Amino acid sequence: MQNSDDAKSSSIQIIFETKNNVVTRILFKNNGIYFRPEDWNRLKKIAEGNPDEQKIGAFGVGFYSLFSVCDNPFVSSGGRGMAFYWRGNQLFTKQGQNKSTDDWTTFLMDMKDPIEIPNIEKFSRFLANSLGFTENLQNISVHFNDTLVIRLSKKIQRPEPLRITSEFNTYSPQRMFQLTSINVGRVQLDVERLIVPTNFNVRQLHLINYQTEKASIFLKTANGDLDVNVSNEFSLKMEQITKKKPPRKTSIQMIFTGFNEHNLSSDSDENISPVFKDLLQYPEQGKIYIGFSTDQTTGCCSHLAARVIPTMERVSIDMANETLAKYNSELLYLSGTLCRILYEDEMDQIKRSYNGANAEHDRALLEKRAAHALTHFTYHPSTPNPQIGKILESQFFDCTRKNLSILSTNGVLPISDVRIPDPKMMGFIKNIPVVPTNIFERCNVFFIKAKNTLNLIRDLNFQDVLHELRNRMFSENEITELLKWFVFYRSSGNIVSASELDQFMGLTRIGNIFRTLKTIRHYLNPGIIPTDMDVPNDVMPYTISKTLLPQDLKKWFGWSELTLVIWARFIVNKPNLENDLTFARKVLQILARNLNNTSRNNKEIIRQLFVQKRCIPTKFGLKLPNEAYFQNVTIFPDLPTIEFQKPLSVQSLMELLGVRKVVELKLVFDRLDRGNWDHMQLVKYLASMSSDLKADEIRILKSKPIWPKENLAGSQLAQIQRFVTSNLHVPSSLNREFGLPIIDWKGRWSSSTQEGTFLIMLGLREYPTLKTILELAAPPTDPKIRSKAFEYFIDNFDKNYLKEYSPATVNNAFLPCSDQNTYAKPSECFINLECKIMNFKVIRQDLRYRVEKLGVHQDPSRETVINELKKLSRYVQYGDNAKKIFEYLASRKKDFIHSDFDQLAKFDFIPLRNKTKTNEIILFNPRSVYFEVQEGLSEFFPCIDFGERANSFLSACGVKKRPSPVDLARLLVESSAKLWGLIKGNIEIYLNILRIIAIDFKSCRNIADEPSLIARMKGAPILVAIKKERQERRTNSGDGNNDGIDCYYLSSTNKIFINDNKIYQRVFNPLTAPEENLLESLYKELGCRSLQDSVKETSTPRGIKETNKSKQLQNEIMERSSLFYHEYKEHDIKRDEKWLEKLKVREVDYIETIYVLENDEKKERTDTLILQDAGMDSWTLYISSSSNLLDVSKHIVKNIYKVSNWKDVGYFNMLLTSPLLVLKEMGYPVDRILQQRK
Template structure:
């Protein structure tokens, strides 16, 4: 049986008022202690890196142990059964945090007095030679755990808290086992899970911690059951170092005296196992251990201590132990290299500087090898070492570098190094080469990136890709190649809010790095911003959500609360596009914490103020979780994400309970601002509003709002369904209830098709009321009225023969004058209505009028006069043009009336006595009707154009009515003189019709004079005489134009040809004979007189025409010449003799004369 018991670490406070009174009567009351707060405050002053392990290592050394183990254990490892081993193979460090630390040492087991001191604060080891001074070493464990556990030998002790501030412990015996456990064990269940420290940094801490320890020589580090590092210390032989007699061996106060100094070598062997990570960096081998060995020379002084009684009492009061009578003071001397450099620094010599130069030259030239110096990585040749750089030294580890002391204190030595042995400053290639050999910690990478950015700002040409390719980051359980990084968290937007412990993509630069840089600096690395949308898309990816339920916001309420809280905090900084994309990611996902667990946004509801009214509704109310605070910002965010502010309208409609329609309207008015489109759509499509029973045959008939009208008299007169409003206040269009009902579709007024339909109702009262309503509201409510949409509806009231009818728009006209012509006209009582806007035309369309005139023209003067006067102001020009050609004008007596088109009528009676009275029709229907006919192309006087058209129409009748040739010639002369007044169309018509008078002269046998034949021919049949010789030959076979230049020009313009153009001639072949006496005489006379002949034509004569060179005029003679002429149109041939013919041959003229010709000056 194992004995166990509990004890309190401090006195409990008095529990009753009676005890307090009794103690008060004695004069004093005990002071109560909040043990938890006391320990926290003490530890706050006792901080440092790896404080817990430093204290435990020192305690182990004090216990005389030579070996210790430190274990970092995960929750998965602790859940294994004793003896079980995790899966074999190369150790892989998962993305898990350690939940328990264990420290073990092989020192002496706890003695009774040790167990007795352990639960006592400020009761340390009384041995004056032990390091502990303030007796809080063990209590440093409370900085990481709330319930430490200690076992040593066959006993154990466990600590825990009672009532939050009272520390208690449990002490007892361990179960009996076959083999006795030699280890003293300290177990620390961590207050919060934490990642394992960096192996290299932790091993560095262990090496510095055990260097001066007396007994502890071996420390091994485990992650779960994997050994990740071990450090072993070995001691060399101790040698006595003489103390120079000139050195003082005592302190000024004489309380410490150095007795002896010993020198001992200490060797350290460090073995580390690199944990296999998700991202490996070649050429490292993940399972091969790495060893590092270091030799140190430690100098130890033996010191006797003696203090006076006063100081001794004070030390005992502070340290709770006697001051030591002796002590050892150890140090490692590291300034020898600095001393050597200063010794061989050559200074300026006087009087001759050559002394220094010769010494330096001899010193540097005494060896063929380069100068070797001490660097940060050991002895290296000077050209391979770099100057110390305080900034770069923070992250460069394998680059040989001078120490800061050497760089600062030996600047002259370094400056005077000869060429070839200079020590240079660190260059970017040096940095990149060093980065390829080791991974950086977070703070080291921050310094590295900051240095690279500053390098670019100073103007140094750098390639960012080189840095990203070389640098790697040693993260929690993995090594990250910077080249794989593609994005960053904006430190001003998402950075301060994103949960750092949540799942993040491997391509994201860690938050612990990006927070040290601004947006522009992060962009310069070629990375893109990791937005809220990117984060949501990552954590909602199926692989991420299924990897760990803890980070599935559709299953983990805590994680969902954290995600939503993060979003609400950054929400004010996001653009509308980012917000919409974020909403799309979480849409339909069960991620909103509610009273019924996680629900989708669409099925969740914000807390309702008047929840008592909805107690019968089973709603999922947002909240009900201690980590989810629904404040105003959160409400705004949740509403955007789709969370409902009010109960769904459909649910209310389905479960109205004892609510009346007016209760529902009252509720909707108060919640109108929060109604979404879906709610409005539901309300619009639901039959929830009661129709007034005055019209409906059934009571409580429910309809949609869009089927009802406001409860006002005009709509009741129109027999429209109005909403029931009994029990409510008087209807007002501006009231909140009315505005809501209008928003839900209540008709403010009948739609346009409906009111037109009512205008065509068979119920006369409804019809008249509707038509008046339509006319009154046409410009306010029915601005979209378009007549063409209602052409087929009989809704325009007309009156005919004392009765009222309804007719279509195209059948009714507003002008009362059309009533006498047989058209429907709007009822007189609506004469002030907006008939034009309704689409009622003032007069019938022209097509209808033209059709009517064409089919039934007026047959007498009286009817025609009425028609023409009515139409005088109601037709467009195009219509009048068409009427000008229709036979609508009655002419002649009523018994023998002839219908003519207006264009063939002339207005007036004044010219009816002459020739034109015979050629043209004159009418007179009165001033107004005549004005109409004038618009239809009736003429007020006869024009040249009219005469020409009459001539073309019937030239023989014109010739006859003109009294024959002489009278016709007068009219023809008028046409010729005023041909500019004849239209081109008419002239063209004359040129293609037999309308030109031609005259042919004939000789009658037995008569002395000439006979003349007159015929009307087209222009091609009439010839203009311009050559009398040819006319004498052909007069009997052609019709010629009447003589006179004006007439001939008129005929020519119409296409008549000249006689000279119609005659072709030819002559017989000339047989040249020797020139006669006449030939030179004629040639000489022609050349002599030529200039005088053509002087008046110099401006139109071609160049060279006046040349009188004999070479250009040749006169030749022949026996006889016969000329044959042909009248081409009639193919008539005539022949005659001639004495001279001229013809052109190339560039000269030949004049042929007959043998019998004489020189006739006239010819």
């Protein structure tokens, strides 16, 4: 078909010849230019393709495709023909004259294998798609044998040129192409086809009258002419690849459905024929055509036909080869330019129409047209290669510096001048151009991309609102919508600066130019102030504020509700308030209705505002509040009483303003003086009006002596004496019995009557006062009255006296005590009988369960007890009662605090009889006595025992069970010589004391906390030292023993040594510490020196020689060296097995040793010794003829173990002397030694 169009064909025929309902031959015919000699010649070379750069295609693949279905095609044109045939694998042609009279160029193809009859609908669609972009071809007919099954025709309106304005850049990015002109025209495609079943038989075409479909569509085409300007180098590369040079001129063509064409196509047939579905892509993407449709989409709703170079498969655009990609991209860029020019032309047409469109219908139609254009050129990712769509889209926006034109509510404008609509703002935005709602909804994808990705447009913002406010006055409805939007805007988290807010409040005008939101302070609550009442100018009109929530008005505008008191300040200045009875009544009713919800302070403000206003409606006109009376004040008929339809509704307000509920007392007293009224008539009237009396009137009645006293004597008085109510009592028998003044009362008295209640409220006493009843209950009142008064006081205490009663302030001794005729104040007596031992008063025991509520304590306070104990300790008889006193104090032990016990610990209150003067009592403080004292120490530590209960209290005060280590240490420092003399040779008593002290040094460390005491212990002769008193000196060299008796002395630390070397002790016999680990640790703590460390020893072997004895011993030691470390842990080893193996043994005549202790020097001969070789890291064991293996063991143990004792020596000696077989039987590892001997 493309070849036919290139050959200027106007019509083609396609004939499918069938046999047995399959296609066996295809005839393709066109009425274009006949084949020229060069065409015949080129046809032979099918791989070269058409060298004409104006023609589509490369490689000759168009004709080559025939061989996929036909082995021997035959071509006839202009009376000549060419046949193709095969010999083996080689293709040959035969050419000659053709006797056919047919003027059409024909391609005859006999099928290699029969093929199925094509689907008429699908084949029609393919042909229609191909016909869309042909320049010359206008008619296509398809025959099945001799039956016409498809006829397609194309009608083209004469194209009109479209002006390219100077604002467009007509060059591609690398200036390879230039768009020189554009022609736009309309196209009509018609189709007539048979509608047959899917599996029909060709023979049936003659037998059955099938239905025929006739349909038409209308399209718009834009043809862009391009000049091509490429370098020679690039042209050469193109020719190498495509076998043809780039053209000097080319074109691009777009098929799209304009708004009118779209409507015409839709109207012509409600259901568009499936034949044209691919051409009418809107709103889907169009495709790129290269004579036929490729698989590549354009990204927008237009089809594009261009001389782009396809891939070998001819289904997509070649963007892989660098040269072809550059060529194709440059061509596609100008396709984007063509799209933009077409779009802007459409906008210009809409602009011209819009300016003259007034009717709502016309504008709605234009909005649909604009939405259609914008949707048409909205780019989406193209497929399969998204780069194609990106190229077109980028050039669409980049080909001009002018902003994209769109239709707004103010006409066609640059997109940067238009705002995205906000439904919440449309009620008041009129001047700012926004995208019409219809366009925004239909083109939502474009505007999201334009805003978020391309940054072409933005939302309506706060500055736009300010601009709108600056340029016009808003109506009331618009202000309502504006404020509703502002609340939503702020509530959504948007920040408004102080400057912006100030502008907003200042530019929003209500009603006139001077009344702005800045002047507003309040909003109206119709539940408080009716909407028909006058309000201040700073109140927002209710018609506006009613649409908003009160909390939003407060939060976002800073307005507060118009309160009753603010309105009252405004309305009180209205002249009508004192002139117009109806107006005044309405104002007062509003105030009254809301008074209960008004604070005390605001009520007072309202009172002050109206109290001086003549605004109270009465039966005698408007009066001041204090001149008017409530309606129920009828004692005198000439009073101005208030007039309201519902008096109860204004009662609280009238009370607040001071409208009188009762006649003032002065008037009452004046009018009563004229009549014959007694005090009974007065109390009856006042009682009936008691709830309406003011506080100062009640105060007057309480303080005025109005009431007479009952005359108990019955004598006639010249003048009635009158009293205030608080000095009189109710006329009860009890008050009479107590002799109290009683009110003169006629008739039966009852406290529950209105009169009785009123008099009691004025202060009439129902029962004796606290002061009176306590005076009656205490001496010297008559015993009978006193007893009755006391019982009455206790029985009625909770009801009548509890709140007023304070035991600390009672000065009446009215409480009977256990001692007869003894009375006390609540603070002077106690309930617990045990405290009597300390001379405290105790309540009479039959009252002990009733007086606690009167402030009588169970026991005296701890401070009182301690003070009393100090007083009692001065008396001799205290010693006899001490046990009981201490037992009572033990029962109070939990009441004392730490400071109390500290105080008692220092106070001498513990009695002990003098051992020498038995009648004499000596007082000690708790820290000076003990409960137990060991034998021999009673002379130094006083011992007490008052019984278990009393002792528990004394223990809490500081008495210790026995002397502490600190006490014992002080005893030794202060009286060691005296104690030493008293023990009379019983050394264990003294040693036990030292052991106690030693234990404290080792664990408790109480003595260690007293450095001064330790210093004294170090300097004083307080330690037991041992010295051998020898009766006969006998030295047995090496055995370390000597005869003598241990003698004990007291000495100081600097003279006593720790006996840690028996040899040194035998040599010097110094004062040494007792050989107990516990005592030795104490002596070391106090500074006693180690005898071992204090002696300097120098040894010199004499007559050194190596003998059989020494060799044998050395061998024995080396052989058994491993046994000596058996079961010893590494941290116990001083020198290891290797040291022992290297130990040399030598025999000497003797060893001379010099010992020096301080200034004392001794010389002795020894038998055995281990010495380090002079200047060498080696050691030698020296033995003499007198040495024995026990001595050897002792010296070796001392050198190989860090710590050793006699057990280690014995163990070593056993290992050294026992036969190996015996050791093996004992379980020692001697096998290796025995093996070495073998």
